[in-house]
Amino acid sequence: MSRLITYSTLGLLALGAAAQDGLRLTEKEMEQYDGTDESKPIYLAINGTIFDVSASPSFYGPGGHYHHFTGKDASRAWVSQCWDTEDQLTWRMEGVEEMFMPKYLDEQMAAAADGEADSAIEGAAAFGNKELARMARPIIEKFGKPSKKEIAKRRKKDRREAVEGAQKSLRHWIDFFRGHEKYAVVGEVVLDKENKPDPPKVCEAALNKRPMKGGRLQKMLDSTGGLGMYGGDANKNAKEGKMPNFVQDMLQEKKEAKADEEGKDEL
Numbered sequence: 001m002s003r004l005i006t007y008s009t010l011g012l013l014a015l016g017a018a019a020q021d022g023l024r025l026t027e028k029e030m031e032q033y034d035g036t037d038e039s040k041p042i043y044l045a046i047n048g049t050i051f052d053v054s055a056s057p058s059f060y061g062p063g064g065h066y067h068h069f070t071g072k073d074a075s076r077a078w079v080s081q082c083w084d085t086e087d088q089l090t091w092r093m094e095g096v097e098e099m100f101m102p103k104y105l106d107e108q109m110a111a112a113a114d115g116e117a118d119s120a121i122e123g124a125a126a127f128g129n130k131e132l133a134r135m136a137r138p139i140i141e142k143f144g145k146p147s148k149k150e151i152a153k154r155r156k157k158d159r160r161e162a163v164e165g166a167q168k169s170l171r172h173w174i175d176f177f178r179g180h181e182k183y184a185v186v187g188e189v190v191l192d193k194e195n196k197p198d199p200p201k202v203c204e205a206a207l208n209k210r211p212m213k214g215g216r217l218q219k220m221l222d223s224t225g226g227l228g229m230y231g232g233d234a235n236k237n238a239k240e241g242k243m244p245n246f247v248q249d250m251l252q253e254k255k256e257a258k259a260d261e262e263g264k265d266e267l
Contacts, residue, residue, distance in 0.1 A: 022050075022185070022186050022187035022188070023050060023186050023187025023188070024187055024188055024190055025043075025050065025187060025188075025189055025190065026189070026190045026192070027072065027073070027189060027190070027191065027192055030043060030045065030050070030071050030072055030073070030189055031071045031072065032071070033070065033071050034062075034067070034070040034071030034072075035057065035060060035061035035062050035064075035067065035070055035071075036062055041054040041186075042054045042057065042060050042061060042070050043070065043071065043186065044060065044069045044070045044071070044072070044073075044074070045072065045073035045074075045075075045091075045188075045189045046073065046074075046075050046078060046170070046173050046174055046177060047073075047075050047091075047170060047174055048073060048091070048188050048189050048191060049174070049177075049178075049185055049187075049188055049189075050185070050186050050187045050188060050189060051177045051178075051183045051184065051185060051186070052183060052184045052186045053070070053177075053182075053183050055182040055183065056182060056183075068083050068089060069083075069089070072089060073090075073091040073189050073191070074088075074089040074090065074091070075090075075091045075093060075170060075173075076088060076089070076090050076091065076092060076093055076096055076199055077089050077090075078169075078170070078173045079093070079096050079099075079166055079169045079170050079173070080096055080099060080202055080203065080206045081205070081206060082202060082203035082205065082206050084203065085200065087197065087199070087200045088199075088200055088203065090196065090197075090199050091189075091191060091196075092196060092197075092198065092199035093166065093170070093199070094198070094199055095199060095201065095202060096166050096199075096202055097159070097162040097163050097165065097166045098162070098201075098202050098207065099162075099166075099202045099206040099207055099209065099210060100161070100162035100163075100165035100166055100210070100211075101158050101159070101162045101210060102158055102210060102211045102212065102213045103210050103211070103212050103213070104146070104154070104212075104213050104214070104215040105212060105213070105214045105215060105217045105220075106140075106143065106145070106146050106214065106215035106216040106217045107146055107151065107215060109136045109139050109140055109217065110136075110140055110145040110146065112129070112132045112133055112135070112136035113133055113136040113137045113139075113140040113145070114133065115129045115130065115132075115133045116129065139217070143216045143217055143220075144216055146215055146216060154215070
């Protein structure tokens with residue numbers, strides 16, 4: 001069972017004397033501090049701590065880009081950057097670590113070699129599984145396919161690192177507001193842990209940013225020569241959760257060659 005990111009595992013990281021001696025508002029009471037009533041301050045909460053952000057009404061007031069964060073504790077959305085739907089704006093953190101779980105190039109190449117490639121490989125739709133399998137097999141034959149035991153070991157380590165990644169991201173936002181000269185800690189939210197709906201799945205946009213690791217192909221990712229022939233930026237896309245440059249270039253070259261062949265048939 002995966003470890004959950006919750007208040008019990010993270011702790012109320014931001015609470016200090018100012019919060020403990022200040023306001024205690026229920027989630028319902030927090031709603032009135034979203035800036036719609038100009039006679040009241042604008043509050044937002046992260047990890048249970050309430051911050052007064054009234055000094056930046058253009059950001060947090062009605063019509064502001066971050067207005068959706070006010071009048072509530074939306075810790076999950078601060079970490080995931082998912083806020084297209086109201087249910088994402090919650091303090092419930094379970095499952096948010098999924099966005100920090102890496103993808104593996106060797107696993108994707110192994111799947112492609114077996115004819116099971118999916119949309120995770122950019123450009124896959126232009127070739128079909130048969131052609132992708134033909135391109136991936138030489139790579140897998142040279143470097144080997146990760147075993148089930150190897151993959152299971154990765155997942156265990158990755159899960160631990162993903163939890164740490166979520167904690168680090170949450171702490172970043174706590175520290176940002178605590179250290180901002182314009183914003184003050186004014187209290188804490190009394191969270192309704194009994195009746196809060198379960199959180200949604202992490203949005204697709206966040207999952208698409210999952211980091212890419214090479215696995216057995218890590219040297220290829222890191223290399224500035226050899227199979228990683230596309231220079232020092234070969235690993236840039238991988239860090240952004242995208243298919244590495246050399247794979248994209250390989251697919252593009254194949255696509256162009258295929259188009260050239262089809263063009264010859266039409267002449």
